[in-house]
Amino acid sequence: MSLTTEQMTTLFTNLVRADHWGKTMYRRMMQGKLIGFYHPADGAIAPGVAAGTFLNQDDPMWPHHRGHGITHMLSKGIDIKYYLAEHTGKGTGCCGGNSGWHFSFPEDHVHLQTGFIGANFMACTGYAWAAKQNGRGQVVMNCSGDGSYGEGRSHEGMLMASIWKLPQIFMCENNGYSIFSPIEEMHPTEDIATVAQGLDIPAVVVDGQDVFAVAEVVLAAIDRARNGKGPSFIEAKCLRFKEHDIGNRDLRGWEPRQQEEYDEMYKRDPLVLATERVLNDGVLTQPEIDAIHVVAAQEVEDAEKFADDSPVARPSIEEMEAMVFAP
Amino acid sequence: MRELTYIQAIREAIQLEMRTDDKVFMVGQDIRGGVYPHTKGLIDEFGPDRIVDTPIAETGMFGTAFGAALEGYRPIVDYMFGSCAFVNFNESSVMTGQQYFMHGAKSSLPMVMTCAVGLGKRIGNDHAMFIHSTFCRQPGIKVAMASTPYDAKGMFASAIRDNNPVMIPWHTGVMQKRGHVPEEQYYIPLGVADVKREGTDVTVLANSEQLYNVLDLAEELAKEGINIEVIDPRSFVPFDLDTVLKSIEKTNRLIIVDEDWESCGMASTISARVVEHGFDFLDAPIRRICLPNIPIPGGYMEDYTRPTKERIEATIREILQ
Numbered sequence: 001m002s003l004t005t006e007q008m009t010t011l012f013t014n015l016v017r018a019d020h021w022g023k024t025m026y027r028r029m030m031q032g033k034l035i036g037f038y039h040p041a042d043g044a045i046a047p048g049v050a051a052g053t054f055l056n057q058d059d060p061m062w063p064h065h066r067g068h069g070i071t072h073m074l075s076k077g078i079d080i081k082y083y084l085a086e087h088t089g090k091g092t093g094c095c096g097g098n099s100g101w102h103f104s105f106p107e108d109h110v111h112l113q114t115g116f117i118g119a120n121f122m123a124c125t126g127y128a129w130a131a132k133q134n135g136r137g138q139v140v141m142n143c144s145g146d147g148s149y150g151e152g153r154s155h156e157g158m159l160m161a162s163i164w165k166l167p168q169i170f171m172c173e174n175n176g177y178s179i180f181s182p183i184e185e186m187h188p189t190e191d192i193a194t195v196a197q198g199l200d201i202p203a204v205v206v207d208g209q210d211v212f213a214v215a216e217v218v219l220a221a222i223d224r225a226r227n228g229k230g231p232s233f234i235e236a237k238c239l240r241f242k243e244h245d246i247g248n249r250d251l252r253g254w255e256p257r258q259q260e261e262y263d264e265m266y267k268r269d270p271l272v273l274a275t276e277r278v279l280n281d282g283v284l285t286q287p288e289i290d291a292i293h294v295v296a297a298q299e300v301e302d303a304e305k306f307a308d309d310s311p312v313a314r315p316s317i318e319e320m321e322a323m324v325f326a327p
Numbered sequence: 328m329r330e331l332t333y334i335q336a337i338r339e340a341i342q343l344e345m346r347t348d349d350k351v352f353m354v355g356q357d358i359r360g361g362v363y364p365h366t367k368g369l370i371d372e373f374g375p376d377r378i379v380d381t382p383i384a385e386t387g388m389f390g391t392a393f394g395a396a397l398e399g400y401r402p403i404v405d406y407m408f409g410s411c412a413f414v415n416f417n418e419s420s421v422m423t424g425q426q427y428f429m430h431g432a433k434s435s436l437p438m439v440m441t442c443a444v445g446l447g448k449r450i451g452n453d454h455a456m457f458i459h460s461t462f463c464r465q466p467g468i469k470v471a472m473a474s475t476p477y478d479a480k481g482m483f484a485s486a487i488r489d490n491n492p493v494m495i496p497w498h499t500g501v502m503q504k505r506g507h508v509p510e511e512q513y514y515i516p517l518g519v520a521d522v523k524r525e526g527t528d529v530t531v532l533a534n535s536e537q538l539y540n541v542l543d544l545a546e547e548l549a550k551e552g553i554n555i556e557v558i559d560p561r562s563f564v565p566f567d568l569d570t571v572l573k574s575i576e577k578t579n580r581l582i583i584v585d586e587d588w589e590s591c592g593m594a595s596t597i598s599a600r601v602v603e604h605g606f607d608f609l610d611a612p613i614r615r616i617c618l619p620n621i622p623i624p625g626g627y628m629e630d631y632t633r634p635t636k637e638r639i640e641a642t643i644r645e646i647l648q
Contacts, residue, residue, distance in 0.1 A: 003353070017351060060394075060398065093431075094431060095429060095430050095431035096431040096432065096433075098428055098429055098430070098431055098432070099430065099431075102429050102430055103429035103435065104431050104434065106397070106433065106434040107548065109398070110412065111397040111434065112397070112422075112426060112428070112429075112430055114422055116417055116421075116422065119417070119418065119422060120388065120392070121387070121390065122386050122390030122393060122415070122418050123390055123393055123394040124390070124394060125387050125390040125391050125394055126391045126393050126394015126395040126397070126398065126402075127394040127395075127397070127578060128394070129379075129391045129394065129395050130394065130395040130398035130400055133395075133400075134398075142601075152386070153386050153387070154360055155384075156382075156386050156390075157387060157390070159382060159387065160381065160382065160384065160386065160387045160390075160391070184345070206635070207393070211473030251420045262397075272492040290559075292359050320428075323427070323428050323432035324427070324428050324466050324467050325427065325467065325469070325491050326427050326432070326435035326490040326491050327439075327490065
């Protein structure tokens with residue numbers, strides 16, 4: 001499925017926005033302006049952009065925890081300033097300040113975040129079951145890392161998607177590391193996609209640094225799911241430029257990653273590759289690209305101002321207790 | 328008056344709620360065939376899209392309910408046995424309980440979890456263990472257990488209508504108890520205890536099969552002039568402390584019978600709350616009759632562990648001295 005100029009422009013714009021957001025989150029964490037922790041997605045923003053950009057508002061999505069789902073959510077059309085406010089500990093946040101780092105955009109069918117790797121397979125089974133029952137052609141986008149496929153939950157999720165022919169897309173963002181451990185030590189085959197194939201789910205492996213390549217296979221998978229043909233599995237091989245979470249060591253096993261590894265990685269920065277492509281293909285001119293960056297920078301700046309100017313939520317214990325159960 | 332067994336009453340509650348609201352569905356393992364009879368035959372009326380069998384995969388099974396609930400459905404997830412809810416404890420308790428609060432108290436998670444629990448069948452820890460105390464410790468989940476057929480129908484109906492996750496196990500020891508159950512839909516609110524027998528000398532809290540033991544004892548001891556007030560808490564979260572305090576204001580003595588383990592169990596929590604809020608009413612220390620802190624043995628050894636009528640009677644006589 002080849003992409004139109006308009007589709008490429010949208011993908012490129014979202015990639016630029018994701019890049020600005022990622023760098024901003026890293027800076028704010030280092031400045032002490034974010035609460036708790038942040039797991040940077042630097043170097044691996046292309047799969048999330050491709051996964052989110054072509055979804056409808058009522059397509060449920062589970063964003064990857066890396067980058068705290070920002071890339072995926074902004075591509076789906078969600079205003080990230082409410083997530084930033086949450087992660088800044090403010091009452092205007094998407095969870096009212098109750099969580100600090102969870103997201104919740106139920107009107108966009110992005111329901112939750114959790115600290116438990118593999119929970120995506122659990123919840124997305126239900127989203128996809130509901131989508132099939134609804135019969136409106138909804139698609140469920142289930143994004144997670146290679147590490148999540150170590151969880152037994154991944155088997156259950158793929159098993160049930162396959163036997164029930166659920167409209168679910170498994171987006172495996174394989175960056176080669178689960179925290180410190182290299183994938184070669186934690187998975188027996190070169191491609192995780194073989195696991196999906198074993199459960200009769202069509203699977204493709206794609207260059208996860210190339211947003212347009214990922215988008216092409218995503219569009220095919222969306223088309224398949226919307227037309228009742230069942231689940232698909234996409235393994236996007238991508239890179240992790242930074243440490244697992246900011247402030248942690250960046251190891252391979254128990255030794256620091258080698259400088260050569262970083263040097264090689266940086267040559268394949270997804271934004272650099274995408275910029276070359278849109279210029280070479282004549283999709284965008286340099287002034288147009290510059291303008292996209294200006295708008296993205298402004299989006300982030302406005303969101304930071306919103307988050308920083310918002311008040312910290314200070315509910316009483318009684319007010320918090322009143323939020324434990326729904327009326 | 329029409330009578331049903333307890334397990335038939337659960338089935339009728341599910342059936343009527345499914346007729347009323349097409350967003351209600353049930354997911355479990357071999358519920359179509361009906362491993363336990365509360366789902367037997369529902370497949371004929373509602374079909375496999377609403378009586379949903381999954382592979383033996385508790386996490387995926389639970390996920391079908393959890394995700395669908397967030398997408399606007401009202402699922403009932405059937406764990407067969409209570410301990411199976413521990414296979415995916417993270418999801419069934421931690422994530423479920425925190426979902427509403429942690430995500431800004433804006434989108435509810437209306438789902439029911441049910442399962443069989445209970446000693447008496449000599450089937451060992453794995454199949455008999457109680458789970459209500461464990462689930463009571465997870466904020467955000469309502470926990471209830473009905474003891475009578477009438478309560479079972481009304482409480483299951485309320486659980487299905489509730490906008491929160493509700494864990495409502497049922498005790499295998501009461502599944503064949505018969506009692507009056509009206510044919511129409513009715514609702515017993517969660518969080519309301521029921522005084523099953525009025526008395527003046529001592530208050531005994533008991534639930535499920537132990538409730539029947541205590542009611543038998545109350546009948547027997549009444550002949551000696553000992554008047555026992557018997558309360559079924561029915562719900563553990565929310566817990567109806569007022570009914571208990573009102574009772575001990577009259578009886579000044581409290582015994583709590585709970586077949587869950589003694590340590591960190593519901594009996595401990597109730598005991599602590601009564602001491603905090605009703606100490607002045609008490610003329611004697613609160614007594615708890617619980618399961619000793621050992622894994623529930625299978626076989627005949629099970630009989631030696633559980634609270635018995637003899638243990639309860641001895642405790643009543645001690646507290647009245």
